[in-house]
Amino acid sequence: TRQTRDFDENADLLVKTTLKELIIYIIFLIIISIVTFGMTSSINYYFTNVMMKLFLEQPDSNDMTFKDIGSIDDFWGVHSEPILNGLYWETEENATKPGYIYFENKLLGVPRLRQLRVRKGSCKVHSLFEKTITDCYDSYSYFNEDQSPFGIHQVYNSTDDKNPFVYSSSDKVKASIVDGTFSTYGRGGYVKNLGLMMAESKEIIENLKSNTWIDRGTRAVFFDFTVYNANINLFCQIRLLTEFPATGGAFPSWTFRTVKLIRYVTPMDYFVLACEIIFILFVLYYTIEETLEIKKHKLKYFKEVWNILDVVILLLCYICIGFNIYRVIEVNNVLDSLLGNINQFPDFDSLSYWQNQFNNAVAVMAFLSWIKFFKYISFNKTMTQLSSTLARCAKDIAGFSVMFFIVFFAFAQLGYLLFGAIVEDYSSFSNTLFALFRTILGDFDFVALESASRYLGPIYFLSYVFFVFFVLLNMFLAIINDSYSDVKSDIAEQKSDFELGDYFKRGYAK
Amino acid sequence: TRQTRDFDENADLLVKTTLKELIIYIIFLIIISIVTFGMTSSINYYFTNVMMKLFLEQPDSNDMTFKDIGSIDDFWGVHSEPILNGLYWETEENATKPGYIYFENKLLGVPRLRQLRVRKGSCKVHSLFEKTITDCYDSYSYFNEDQSPFGIHQVYNSTDDKNPFVYSSSDKVKASIVDGTFSTYGRGGYVKNLGLMMAESKEIIENLKSNTWIDRGTRAVFFDFTVYNANINLFCQIRLLTEFPATGGAFPSWTFRTVKLIRYVTPMDYFVLACEIIFILFVLYYTIEETLEIKKHKLKYFKEVWNILDVVILLLCYICIGFNIYRVIEVNNVLDSLLGNINQFPDFDSLSYWQNQFNNAVAVMAFLSWIKFFKYISFNKTMTQLSSTLARCAKDIAGFSVMFFIVFFAFAQLGYLLFGAIVEDYSSFSNTLFALFRTILGDFDFVALESASRYLGPIYFLSYVFFVFFVLLNMFLAIINDSYSDVKSDIAEQKSDFELGDYFKRGYAK
Amino acid sequence: TRQTRDFDENADLLVKTTLKELIIYIIFLIIISIVTFGMTSSINYYFTNVMMKLFLEQPDSNDMTFKDIGSIDDFWGVHSEPILNGLYWETEENATKPGYIYFENKLLGVPRLRQLRVRKGSCKVHSLFEKTITDCYDSYSYFNEDQSPFGIHQVYNSTDDKNPFVYSSSDKVKASIVDGTFSTYGRGGYVKNLGLMMAESKEIIENLKSNTWIDRGTRAVFFDFTVYNANINLFCQIRLLTEFPATGGAFPSWTFRTVKLIRYVTPMDYFVLACEIIFILFVLYYTIEETLEIKKHKLKYFKEVWNILDVVILLLCYICIGFNIYRVIEVNNVLDSLLGNINQFPDFDSLSYWQNQFNNAVAVMAFLSWIKFFKYISFNKTMTQLSSTLARCAKDIAGFSVMFFIVFFAFAQLGYLLFGAIVEDYSSFSNTLFALFRTILGDFDFVALESASRYLGPIYFLSYVFFVFFVLLNMFLAIINDSYSDVKSDIAEQKSDFELGDYFKRGYAK
Amino acid sequence: TRQTRDFDENADLLVKTTLKELIIYIIFLIIISIVTFGMTSSINYYFTNVMMKLFLEQPDSNDMTFKDIGSIDDFWGVHSEPILNGLYWETEENATKPGYIYFENKLLGVPRLRQLRVRKGSCKVHSLFEKTITDCYDSYSYFNEDQSPFGIHQVYNSTDDKNPFVYSSSDKVKASIVDGTFSTYGRGGYVKNLGLMMAESKEIIENLKSNTWIDRGTRAVFFDFTVYNANINLFCQIRLLTEFPATGGAFPSWTFRTVKLIRYVTPMDYFVLACEIIFILFVLYYTIEETLEIKKHKLKYFKEVWNILDVVILLLCYICIGFNIYRVIEVNNVLDSLLGNINQFPDFDSLSYWQNQFNNAVAVMAFLSWIKFFKYISFNKTMTQLSSTLARCAKDIAGFSVMFFIVFFAFAQLGYLLFGAIVEDYSSFSNTLFALFRTILGDFDFVALESASRYLGPIYFLSYVFFVFFVLLNMFLAIINDSYSDVKSDIAEQKSDFELGDYFKRGYAK
Numbered sequence A, B, C, D: 001t002r003q004t005r006d007f008d009e010n011a012d013l014l015v016k017t018t019l020k021e022l023i024i025y026i027i028f029l030i031i032i033s034i035v036t037f038g039m040t041s042s043i044n045y046y047f048t049n050v051m052m053k054l055f056l057e058q059p060d061s062n063d064m065t066f067k068d069i070g071s072i073d074d075f076w077g078v079h080s081e082p083i084l085n086g087l088y089w090e091t092e093e094n095a096t097k098p099g100y101i102y103f104e105n106k107l108l109g110v111p112r113l114r115q116l117r118v119r120k121g122s123c124k125v126h127s128l129f130e131k132t133i134t135d136c137y138d139s140y141s142y143f144n145e146d147q148s149p150f151g152i153h154q155v156y157n158s159t160d161d162k163n164p165f166v167y168s169s170s171d172k173v174k175a176s177i178v179d180g181t182f183s184t185y186g187r188g189g190y191v192k193n194l195g196l197m198m199a200e201s202k203e204i205i206e207n208l209k210s211n212t213w214i215d216r217g218t219r220a221v222f223f224d225f226t227v228y229n230a231n232i233n234l235f236c237q238i239r240l241l242t243e244f245p246a247t248g249g250a251f252p253s254w255t256f257r258t259v260k261l262i263r264y265v266t267p268m269d270y271f272v273l274a275c276e277i278i279f280i281l282f283v284l285y286y287t288i289e290e291t292l293e294i295k296k297h298k299l300k301y302f303k304e305v306w307n308i309l310d311v312v313i314l315l316l317c318y319i320c321i322g323f324n325i326y327r328v329i330e331v332n333n334v335l336d337s338l339l340g341n342i343n344q345f346p347d348f349d350s351l352s353y354w355q356n357q358f359n360n361a362v363a364v365m366a367f368l369s370w371i372k373f374f375k376y377i378s379f380n381k382t383m384t385q386l387s388s389t390l391a392r393c394a395k396d397i398a399g400f401s402v403m404f405f406i407v408f409f410a411f412a413q414l415g416y417l418l419f420g421a422i423v424e425d426y427s428s429f430s431n432t433l434f435a436l437f438r439t440i441l442g443d444f445d446f447v448a449l450e451s452a453s454r455y456l457g458p459i460y461f462l463s464y465v466f467f468v469f470f471v472l473l474n475m476f477l478a479i480i481n482d483s484y485s486d487v488k489s490d491i492a493e494q495k496s497d498f499e500l501g502d503y504f505k506r507g508y509a510k
């Protein structure tokens, strides 16, 4: 945008141009803030919260909730009792019509169970154990996936079938790729839709259970459904995932995506729409400006950080605008097809996923726009002082950071190897990095380390804190402190720069 | 008050005047402290605590307490069992006389249930869902409020009534405006008083339940009552609010206001009264002094910060004195009318609310009086040094603060948009601001962010901590540190100021 | 002890004397450490822990433990079930002999119940309520104590008595004064001993309950007993206190004092005894030395801080020695009288209390002895540097501390008045002081403040943190930092002082 | 390795040599990282976690888990119900074949119960109590150990035996020495193997219980077994230890060792094997290099810290290599003998213990290798600056540390003596040291101290925080800060050193 080095003739003109640009930019920021804050509201949190409490924290008759699932039995208990009770709210008076969750939230279509399996013999038993242990089921991976039919007992609605559970390919299921705790799961699977009413669904689940639908080969079971609340016009796409890793046992996890797929309903929505249109105009204006500048400065343009930031923001804007248009069209399609046939499973997964990515992109775009604001205020003398302090100690800090990260990395590797098998915070290398970082901020669990290893735990902790915390962090502070003093005295010597504040003072004095 | 610039002739006279003023001010502070500490006692906390444990933490037969309420069924369960058991303590021997809560606390009059509703069709269902979803109930707001009668089944004491539940206007109910979690609720509502005895109240509640008093239109139910403990002469005004938001589900919240509405009973109370009278005399004295000064200096008076503080303190004093008189009169009126007819609901809501505001005003007044104390001790050399350090780096800190708050605000907006729908600490913009502030102090929940978004959560957290914590806060420290060194050396050069301490030394030396 | 200023002739002599003194002092410190560490062991903690888990955390049939007691009913439930089960371990085979707690710990004599009451009408009901509320029972204080007999129903073992529960004066009961949550309780009370066997005790408790031993006048019930473990030779004196304040409800608290009343049993104990005798010799030696110095320097002696510390340590030594002798005699007396008649309640309260005070005095004495060690090492150059840094900035820090504590106090008063009735951390002035101090260290509960007052809570917290934490603490750091630089440069200029290290170097060089 | 002082002729040559060494070292580090990360995986944590949840957190019919065990009855309850249910998974269809834990994990052989006891009369009852208390059982120690047979009732499978429970010597049992909470336990004991099937084991446990296998003499019971998961090729060696200390009661503790005893199974394992061979070649290379240097420099070699580090790393490497070979042989032996006779208890204790030590040794070796990396980067100017800052303030910091640790130690002794009997964090001297260290980082429990001693608790805490935290730590910071400024100005004056960066710049410029 502005290229201060081009004009040097007249300070007044510079200030006027700058002021104009600043005011336009502030309007742009206000529009962005209206659009982003208009997109969300704290009711989103409460909607997610209500759904989470209902599906994750309602206990079954053994006081077991979805969050507590630890074995196959727990899985069947939770899925046949509290989760079905949460989904189906048929009232006594109206027992043949599907009820609304909490009387307000419509379950769209039917829920879907999807299973992913590994092949028997997908791993090799060591020769010593070959006689004792015959079968081996590896952790899930694309290459180990079992796609053959299974199940031998009598099955619901298909008494004569020998292998009643059949794999559906990813083209048919079109589930999205899911990143679980243990593996990244594929798009196909053994699929089973539940019914529209409680009784039907209960029968299906009991049938699956009695036919040992879940066995040693099972690695993950997904339970997917979508809920719509018309009062507040929000969709909640819910995925309850239970993983059955190669270790035995079961580990539950979940995704609740509360998204506003239908965006323009209330008058307020239309006001936001108006702001969005103004936003598009702004984007076009800045696009033209940047294009002109690129033409003028060619490759030199990309050497300034602020310009690169401009381009990144504009790209994000175009991506968001593009998705917004796509979303309006796609939602209509999906809902049309769904409302024609309510007995099917409506796949809001990818739609809600992309809506979420869209929200994130808008959020990042707004964040970067705020950071860009510094370009305009870096005019002021104090700002210069602070930023030149940072610039001056940049080299020292870089050198220091290299040292810091080598030590930090060495400690992380040590911690992961020493405590990884016992302490959750150290169970993977990335967790260890985070755990060590949190330790710097005072959030640590000394007792867990001590109980993992009575002597190595405290020694490790004390030496980490001593080196990283006391020595290195204080050194860091010293670097900044020292540089600041230097910059201060430098600036005190040099004659005062031109400042925006002076301009106003002069104007005021006139 | 004191205007040092007026006399410059004689240091001794100045010191004597200052000393006199200081001593008078210390007496004033002592009086204020007696009055404020005399107003309260730690028994207030225990009284609130006993009431909270009784009404919020007693479980019903499903182990559900008021705090756990999550649905309409939970609401009825808690209100018909533990809350009624907490209110009515009829003993076997004396079954016809109302019992006292914990044998000590009298329930004043009867409790009151009040409901607020929204109109059916207060919001618009999107055209895609119009066929499936017929009704829409918006979030509560003044414009959506339902004021028409409702209820169709047979109702207690009014068998022939078709719409037994009738709206009472705010003029009739005179409830105070309540700021709930989801909305700000109006003063009217559908009102139902309970009875003086357990059996009667239980019948009323069961009747309401069987007539679905709470349905999809319900947005909030208030349960109000007041308890008086004669042993310690304290009122506890209790409001249990259950909100039924448009998301479905139920969210409980509560207000317990322990106040001393009848203030002068014990000898100690009369001693406080005496202090209050002295306090009034002081206020008059300072009023005259300030008036004289305003007359003398005119508008110049308001240019000094200390003078503005004086005026604010005096205004607060007059407000408190005024309210104190009003309270004595009003309490007598309310109690007289109540004790004439014990079957009504006694409204202590506004009285306890204003008593609370009075307590807060007194507290702030006492706080400001302490801060004013700095005016007298800023005499000392070390103090000058510290305050001039602050003054010197004020501009730097201001510039720095602008930078800090832009980054802080940008991070808050980003956090709210990214995690607002899942993490409670980020569920509204103000919560996000607080959460980020608490992160600086080391009080954060990294795991919640990570589970909300596996990659964005840690990236967001690390970048926030890095920029805001390490860079900016350390910079802040550097600014203060540097300025302090400068001030130190400046002061070392200049000749010693006049000091109060010197005066004493000289007096001692004589 | 050493008075450096007396001899100035010869550095070598000075060093030799100092070294001799230092070595003697180190031996003294070793003896003290043996004595103090010999007095205790981590088995003490596990003994207390086992007793606490047994008496405080065992639930009754309503899942209520002693810690949860909240009403009179809870009190009776807990005292008749889990506490009696914890006390009496009669086995099936040996039903007529008292069993040992966990088969290892002997209950000494019988437990005792003691009640303290207030008089009916000990407070005045305000005229407005006089007709409604007839009785008033004040909080407990010495002046309100009820000492008249009470109880009207038929009572265990005294069917013809009209007022079966009689007050025993403090001379007879000789309980110690107890500092409860609500009041400080006197030494007398209504006393009831339990029996040696479960059945007898259960009958007594049921009798008390059916005769409403606890009523509106009750303010505190003490349950006292003592347990002895011969394996590890430890007494545990236990007091379970339930307070029934004027607010209604009940608040439990407890004291577990694990003490080694019989000190010399095992060979290790006799080794400690030997060290104690050496310790006494040291004390005599230092007493003589200090007496000589006092005679020589007269009042000038008390002008040096180190000398005052010497005197304090010696006084503590004499107190400890005196108590140690008293304890040996007293324990023999108490145990003799007890073992003669096992049906009485053995009062180990004052003995264990004084043993505890003795332990504390020994601990403080050992701590001060360590601090005195600085007198010898303050020789070294680096030490001088650090201590002169402190000395140099002492005045600044003092001035700063005054400012700090005025603001701190003002915030504490404000917090107590604003949140005292709702938040536990702010429920008394001292709690508020601690809560604010802990906030500086990052241990705070923001959510409690926010829920106590939606707007004042965050404002209060933010302004406190901003002023106290950021401004004042950083200022504090700046003061120290600055003074240290000054001292460093001063020392660099002055020629090197005499140092102990040099002496050794020279010796090594020879 | 490199000895810079030897060649001074040519900077270019030096740089080239350094670069070569650096690149070789980076390859070495990569190999080490592959080997160490290849040894472990986060599946280890989940395997441990699944086993821990199964054996430690499954409740019995009284809702008691292994973690909650507090008495002998609890012990029998937990060991006969949830633990046996966790071990034996016999399905209905296949009731005669041992089932796999969670259908995936094979229990190797049978579990073993082992008891350690102390002799009756191992301690002396004080003369005062001799008549009342007859028996005394001391804490466990090697000298007090009871090795005589015990048990008098009818016993399983040996009806005619009078003393059915017989001690097996350490030579026979060959258990490893275990460091419990209360004592260090020996290698022998009273041993009882369970069966292969649930019914048999249950009978054995009930028999032990009815014959009071656990009585006053019992001090520790070990429950040992090993589980193997063929899917992920991991062993989990589990030891559940319940201690019955002399205080009465019971304290559970546990060890779960998840180890990869069979290392080379999958292709990935063979890749790691290849890396290990490369690693061995590297070790040989560095061994030769260091040997040459030692020959050249003789004793001077050991004066440089880096050289000592080299030797330590090499020694660790040889130890690891040696163990790796031993492990392969030993595992084959143990498994062979086990799979021949599945009715015996397979002792994986020492194997898993040494495997654990091997893992730790490898981890430390990798850590030290990273630290050695500093030798190469200490070339850079900024690095020099930082390390010379540390060097310059080393003496000051040493002096300061002495002061710090005297105060720290004095506070630790005081805290241990004052609160040791009540607060867990202060229950032993080492715990107190850790607790005080954690307090510096903001992790403390003020309320526990306050409830242990109402006045001494807060006084102790406040004075500790004031002295140690505010005064000493800030002083520490000041030392570093000040030294850094000095070093900075020194370096600014001296002419620029040779730098690696310059070399590259020059190369780039050519």
Ligand SMILES: [Ca+2]
Residues within 6 Å of the ligand: A441, A442, A443, B441, B442, B443, C441, C442, C443, D441, D442, D443
């Ligand atoms: Ca913290």
